[in-house]
Amino acid sequence: MTYVITQNCCNDASCVAVCPVNCIHPTPDEPGYKTAEMLYIDPDVCIDCGACLDACPVSAIEPDFDLPSDLLPYIDLNAQYYRHPTHLGYPQVPAKAGRPSREWPGSEQLRVAIVGSGPAASYAAEELLSQRGLTVHVDMFERLTAPWGLVRFGVAPDHQETKATADDFARTARRKNFRLFLDVEVGKTLTHDDLAARYHAVIYAVGAMGDRQLGIPGEDLPGSHSATEFVAWYNGHPDYADRTFDLSGERAVVIGNGNVALDVARVLLSDVDDLRRTDIADHALEQLAASRIREVVVVGRRGPAQAAFTTPELLGLAGTTGLDIQVAPDEVSIDEATRQWSVGREESMALYKARMIAELGSATPTASRRASLRFLLSPTEIIGDERVEGVRFMRNSQTFEDGAVVAHAAERAEELSCGLVLRSVGYRGAAMPGLPFDESRAVLPNVGGRVVQAVGSHEPVNGVYATGWIKRGPSGVIGTNKQCAKETVDALLEDWVNGSLFVSAPDRDVIDLIPDHLDLAGWNAIDDHERRTGRPLSRPRVKLVKRAEMLRVAAAAATAAAAAAAGSNA
Ligand SMILES: Cc1cc2nc3c(=O)[nH]c(=O)nc-3n(C[C@H](O)[C@H](O)[C@H](O)COP(=O)(O)OP(=O)(O)OC[C@H]3O[C@@H](n4cnc5c(N)ncnc54)[C@H](O)[C@@H]3O)c2cc1C
Ligand code: SF4
Ligand code: SF4
Known part of the structure; x- marks a missing residue:
C-alpha cells in the first residue's frame, strides 16, 4: 500500500513538512518545484503513516486502496515521477523545519498593510502573524465585497475541494491583530501615500486580472471574448455579472491550452445538473442550461508534449460525465523535434502527458458532447461579418534548437467554424498609481519581493513589497504563492531587523479614511x-x-x- 497525491493538489507543500521519510517531491527547495504540475509520493518509500493526509488543505491525498475509479491513474502518475533517474536518491530524512531565529529590534510593533486578499495576500498575512517574539499588526485591503481573490472568482465551481483553501485563509483572518477592509480599492478609495504614512510596510498582492490580446484581425467581433471574462462571469465576479455569451452554436473554440482553457471547456460541456450542485453563479447556470454547445475545440500552438495544461487537469476533463476527448492522430504522435529533445528524458512528465493525451483520444466515442484537443495550430484571424463565424489557423511545425523545441508557422491553413471564441492566452497585471511598473512583464519590478525603483534597478522603494502574480507574473497554482509570500515576508523582516522601515503617522488610524468599508x-x-x-x-x-x-x-x-x-x- 502507498498514499497517492491526486487531482486537487495545489502545491502548497504542507504535506512535505510532515512526512517522516521525506518521500514527497519536489520539495520547495528542489529545482523542479516552481514548475511542478503537482507533488508526488514515492510509492517505494512511503510507510503509510497517513500524516500527509491530515496536513493537506484540499483533500488531495488518499490511500491507494481507497481511490475512486476516476483517480486510479494517479497511482501510476505518482510512481512515474520517480522513474526519472534525477528524481531518485533524495535523503530519506526530513529537512529540518523551523524558522530562522531572529533578534527583533526593541519592542516596537510592526504595522503592515496588505493590498489584495487572494492567496498571496493571505499567505503573507499568515507568515507575518505567526512570527514568534514580534507583534505584527496586519490590515488587509480588498477592492471587492468578497475576499480570497481567484479562489472565489477563478477556481472552477466544480473544484470545491480546491476552494477549501479559503478555510485556511479564514483561519488567518481570525488571528489577533488582523483587520480586513473590504470594498476599499487602493489607488481609488485610498492612495498609496495614505498607507505609506500609516504602516512600516505595504505589500502589494493585487494579482493580474487583465487579459493578454492575440493581436489578430477579428479579435473584437461580437462572440469573441477573453476566457478571463467568461471565468469571472460564471464565478459571479461583480464586474462581469452583466456579460452575455452566445451559446446558441454547436461549437466553441478556445484559443490557448493552459489549465484555464480546460476549465472553460469543462464548464461549457458539463451536464448542467452537475453544475447545479456547485457554487456557479445563478446567472451563468441559467444561460448554460439553454446552451446548444456540443463541441469545444481547445487549440494549442505546440505539440502534445508541450501542452500547457497539466496532467491532473487533463484527467479532470477526461473524468467529466457525458463527454469524450477527441484528438487528431497526426497531431498527437511524437514529432521529430520532441524525439530529439527526449533523448535522456524518456521518463519525463511531459512525454508521459503526451502519451496520456493520445491514449485518452483513442477511446471509442460514446457521449453526445466532446472536447477536441488540437495541437500545432496558431490562429491568424477570427472570421465573420457581423459576429464570430469561425477561426482561421496556420499549421505549425516544430524544430529542436539550442536544447528546446520551437514552433514555426508552416504553410498550410485551416478554418474551423464556430459561434463562440474564448481567448485563453494568459492574464496580465496592471500598474498601481504612484509605483513603478514593468510594462513588458506586467509586474511590479522587484528583487525577491522588494519593489525596486525601475526595471533592472536594485534600489528598493523603501517599505514597498510585492507577492503573488503581481510579483512574478500570472503563473503557478495556489500553493506556489505560499513560498512566494514567504520570500517577500523574509525580505520585509530583514529590512525591519536592519532598521530601515519607518512610519510617519503611527497614531492616524486608516479606518477614519474609509468609514464605509465592509469588515x-x-x-x-x-x-x-x-x-x-x-x-x-x-x-x-x-x-x-x-x-x-x-x-x-x-x-x-x-x-x-x-x-x-x-x-x-x-
Ligand atoms: C481561472 C483560474 C483558475 C485557477 N484554478 C486553480 C486551481 O484549480 N487550483 C490552483 O491551485 N490554482 C488555480 N489557479 C491559480 C491561482 O488562482 C493563483 O495562483 C492565485 O489566485 C494567485 O494569487 P494572487 O493573490 O497573486 O492573486 P489573486 O487571487 O488574483 O488576488 C488578488 C486580489 O487583489 C484584489 N485587488 C486587485 N487590485 C486591488 C486594489 N487596487 N485594491 C485592493 N484590492 C485589489 C483583487 O480583487 C483580488 O481579490 C487558477 C487561476 C485562474 C486564473
Ligand atoms: S503516508 Fe506518511 S510516509 Fe507516506 S507520504 Fe504520507 S506522510 Fe509520507
Ligand atoms: S495540496 Fe499541498 S498538502 Fe495537499 S498534496 Fe498538494 S502539496 Fe501536499
Whole structure:
C-alpha cells in the first residue's frame, strides 16, 4: 500500500513538512518545484503513516486502496515521477523545519498593510502573524465585497475541494491583530501615500486580472471574448455579472491550452445538473442550461508534449460525465523535434502527458458532447461579418534548437467554424498609481519581493513589497504563492531587523479614511448567508453577486447583532 497525491493538489507543500521519510517531491527547495504540475509520493518509500493526509488543505491525498475509479491513474502518475533517474536518491530524512531565529529590534510593533486578499495576500498575512517574539499588526485591503481573490472568482465551481483553501485563509483572518477592509480599492478609495504614512510596510498582492490580446484581425467581433471574462462571469465576479455569451452554436473554440482553457471547456460541456450542485453563479447556470454547445475545440500552438495544461487537469476533463476527448492522430504522435529533445528524458512528465493525451483520444466515442484537443495550430484571424463565424489557423511545425523545441508557422491553413471564441492566452497585471511598473512583464519590478525603483534597478522603494502574480507574473497554482509570500515576508523582516522601515503617522488610524468599508464581521455574515441558502439545494453556497445586495445582508446582520446585544444588556 502507498498514499497517492491526486487531482486537487495545489502545491502548497504542507504535506512535505510532515512526512517522516521525506518521500514527497519536489520539495520547495528542489529545482523542479516552481514548475511542478503537482507533488508526488514515492510509492517505494512511503510507510503509510497517513500524516500527509491530515496536513493537506484540499483533500488531495488518499490511500491507494481507497481511490475512486476516476483517480486510479494517479497511482501510476505518482510512481512515474520517480522513474526519472534525477528524481531518485533524495535523503530519506526530513529537512529540518523551523524558522530562522531572529533578534527583533526593541519592542516596537510592526504595522503592515496588505493590498489584495487572494492567496498571496493571505499567505503573507499568515507568515507575518505567526512570527514568534514580534507583534505584527496586519490590515488587509480588498477592492471587492468578497475576499480570497481567484479562489472565489477563478477556481472552477466544480473544484470545491480546491476552494477549501479559503478555510485556511479564514483561519488567518481570525488571528489577533488582523483587520480586513473590504470594498476599499487602493489607488481609488485610498492612495498609496495614505498607507505609506500609516504602516512600516505595504505589500502589494493585487494579482493580474487583465487579459493578454492575440493581436489578430477579428479579435473584437461580437462572440469573441477573453476566457478571463467568461471565468469571472460564471464565478459571479461583480464586474462581469452583466456579460452575455452566445451559446446558441454547436461549437466553441478556445484559443490557448493552459489549465484555464480546460476549465472553460469543462464548464461549457458539463451536464448542467452537475453544475447545479456547485457554487456557479445563478446567472451563468441559467444561460448554460439553454446552451446548444456540443463541441469545444481547445487549440494549442505546440505539440502534445508541450501542452500547457497539466496532467491532473487533463484527467479532470477526461473524468467529466457525458463527454469524450477527441484528438487528431497526426497531431498527437511524437514529432521529430520532441524525439530529439527526449533523448535522456524518456521518463519525463511531459512525454508521459503526451502519451496520456493520445491514449485518452483513442477511446471509442460514446457521449453526445466532446472536447477536441488540437495541437500545432496558431490562429491568424477570427472570421465573420457581423459576429464570430469561425477561426482561421496556420499549421505549425516544430524544430529542436539550442536544447528546446520551437514552433514555426508552416504553410498550410485551416478554418474551423464556430459561434463562440474564448481567448485563453494568459492574464496580465496592471500598474498601481504612484509605483513603478514593468510594462513588458506586467509586474511590479522587484528583487525577491522588494519593489525596486525601475526595471533592472536594485534600489528598493523603501517599505514597498510585492507577492503573488503581481510579483512574478500570472503563473503557478495556489500553493506556489505560499513560498512566494514567504520570500517577500523574509525580505520585509530583514529590512525591519536592519532598521530601515519607518512610519510617519503611527497614531492616524486608516479606518477614519474609509468609514464605509465592509469588515470581517460583515463578510462572515455574507458567507453564512450564502452557505445557508445553498444548504437546502445541496449546493456549497449560492453566491451573492451584486455589491448592493451583499452590503444589505451584512448591514442586516449587524443590526440583528446590535439588537441581540442590547437585549442581553437590558
Ligand atoms: C481561472 C483560474 C483558475 C485557477 N484554478 C486553480 C486551481 O484549480 N487550483 C490552483 O491551485 N490554482 C488555480 N489557479 C491559480 C491561482 O488562482 C493563483 O495562483 C492565485 O489566485 C494567485 O494569487 P494572487 O493573490 O497573486 O492573486 P489573486 O487571487 O488574483 O488576488 C488578488 C486580489 O487583489 C484584489 N485587488 C486587485 N487590485 C486591488 C486594489 N487596487 N485594491 C485592493 N484590492 C485589489 C483583487 O480583487 C483580488 O481579490 C487558477 C487561476 C485562474 C486564473
Ligand atoms: S503516508 Fe506518511 S510516509 Fe507516506 S507520504 Fe504520507 S506522510 Fe509520507
Ligand atoms: S495540496 Fe499541498 S498538502 Fe495537499 S498534496 Fe498538494 S502539496 Fe501536499
